[in-house]
Amino acid sequence: MRGAPSLAGMHLSGTLVFAAYGRGGANERLYVLDLASGKVSLGPLIRPVTDLVASRAGPGWLGLTAGGYAYVLHGEDPREPPVLVGVGEALAWAPGAEALVQEVQGRSANPDCPLSIISETDVHTGGAQVLYGQPECSGVLSVGSDQAGAVYLSLSAPQGAAVYQVGVQRLHLLLPGYAMLSVSPVGDMIVVPEIELLGRGPIPSSGAALFWQGRGGPLRIASGDRNLEVERVLAWAPDGAFAVAVGALGGIRSIWTIRAGVGQGERAPTRIGPALPAAPVLPGSRVGLPAASVAPDGSVYFSAQGRLYVWRHGTRTLIRPPNGTPRPAGPLAWLPTTG
Numbered sequence: 001m002r003g004a005p006s007l008a009g010m011h012l013s014g015t016l017v018f019a020a021y022g023r024g025g026a027n028e029r030l031y032v033l034d035l036a037s038g039k040v041s042l043g044p045l046i047r048p049v050t051d052l053v054a055s056r057a058g059p060g061w062l063g064l065t066a067g068g069y070a071y072v073l074h075g076e077d078p079r080e081p082p083v084l085v086g087v088g089e090a091l092a093w094a095p096g097a098e099a100l101v102q103e104v105q106g107r108s109a110n111p112d113c114p115l116s117i118i119s120e121t122d123v124h125t126g127g128a129q130v131l132y133g134q135p136e137c138s139g140v141l142s143v144g145s146d147q148a149g150a151v152y153l154s155l156s157a158p159q160g161a162a163v164y165q166v167g168v169q170r171l172h173l174l175l176p177g178y179a180m181l182s183v184s185p186v187g188d189m190i191v192v193p194e195i196e197l198l199g200r201g202p203i204p205s206s207g208a209a210l211f212w213q214g215r216g217g218p219l220r221i222a223s224g225d226r227n228l229e230v231e232r233v234l235a236w237a238p239d240g241a242f243a244v245a246v247g248a249l250g251g252i253r254s255i256w257t258i259r260a261g262v263g264q265g266e267r268a269p270t271r272i273g274p275a276l277p278a279a280p281v282l283p284g285s286r287v288g289l290p291a292a293s294v295a296p297d298g299s300v301y302f303s304a305q306g307r308l309y310v311w312r313h314g315t316r317t318l319i320r321p322p323n324g325t326p327r328p329a330g331p332l333a334w335l336p337t338t339g
Helices: none
Strands: 015-021 028-034 040-046 051-054 062-066 069-073 083-087 090-093 099-106 115-122 128-135 140-145 151-155 162-166 171-176 178-183 189-193 209-211 229-236 242-249 252-259 291-294 300-304 307-312 315-319 332-335
Touching: 015 051, 051 291, 062 090, 083 099, 083 115, 090 140, 099 140, 115 140, 115 151, 140 178, 151 171, 151 178, 162 178, 178 229, 189 229, 252 300, 291 332, 300 332
Parallel strands: 051 332, 229 291
Antiparallel strands: 015 028, 015 332, 028 040, 051 062, 062 069, 069 083, 090 099, 099 115, 115 128, 140 151, 151 162, 162 171, 178 189, 189 209, 229 242, 242 252, 291 300, 300 307, 307 315
16 A cells, blocks of 8 residues: 555545544534545534435535435535435435435235335435335345436345346346345446245355346356455446445455456455454444445545545555544545536
8 A cells, every 4th residue: 555645746636525423423524625635624514324425416416324314415515404305214326316216114904014115216306206116025125226217126035035126016036046235327236145045044145246137147256265245335436347345355354346347257356445353343433434435537435444545546545634634434425526
């Protein structure tokens, strides 16, 4: 890893918005780091969030999720209030955060099979469109969508999970035996095996895999006989070329990139982050969970153990904000410079 040159000498562009705890510790505040000048300004005070993404719905807009709630910020001004977009048992921002996919549950005639309602909310207008609404005896594990507007979900089941594409009031089976962790802007997925061995519980995981519709896949994400155990997909490149994930391979827990797209053979992940403690950081810790965001030029901005880094041209470089800047303690997002 390179040392930490001055921000001005790194020739970076855009702004990095990240969450850090305020003095009271109960809420987080967003901080806005101008990557060209190195200046930091205060953003809005918010409740602790689990996701933060740049939104193409407006200049400087941000989409954020906190628990089962999703909000949009119409800028980074400290007085900007979050606007509620939707609520749900499962939530996912569409690429560019111009829409929100959500799953909510309602009552049905069979109490063991609640009504599952999948809808999509337009961030520009606030209008919601119901895509699917049927009783589901299997729980919804995850939802997602791609830039073409296709919506996907994972359902759990006694015999194992499965990935589906949402049609007009029906589900189309795509991949049995797997659960979707995340879907790229172009429809590639990071999935994990979720198969029950009758009477014996779940089969031990064989690691994450890359899947796309059509011939081929799912492909192991591995290096030789060592599988990458993915905890969470942090971000995708805007063109879907690769994913950024936190996970462990060969006993090393770190942040990795995973090449996407069609092709044969296993996908060997590339380690871009420092070694992380074996035990995940507990939510609410002032150190913060790892987070990442990818700029259009492929630069990966990420946080780990309370520090900021950039991965570009195959090299990890530490980003040093001005003295007195709080350590990142939550998600982050890269935004293009406006003005």
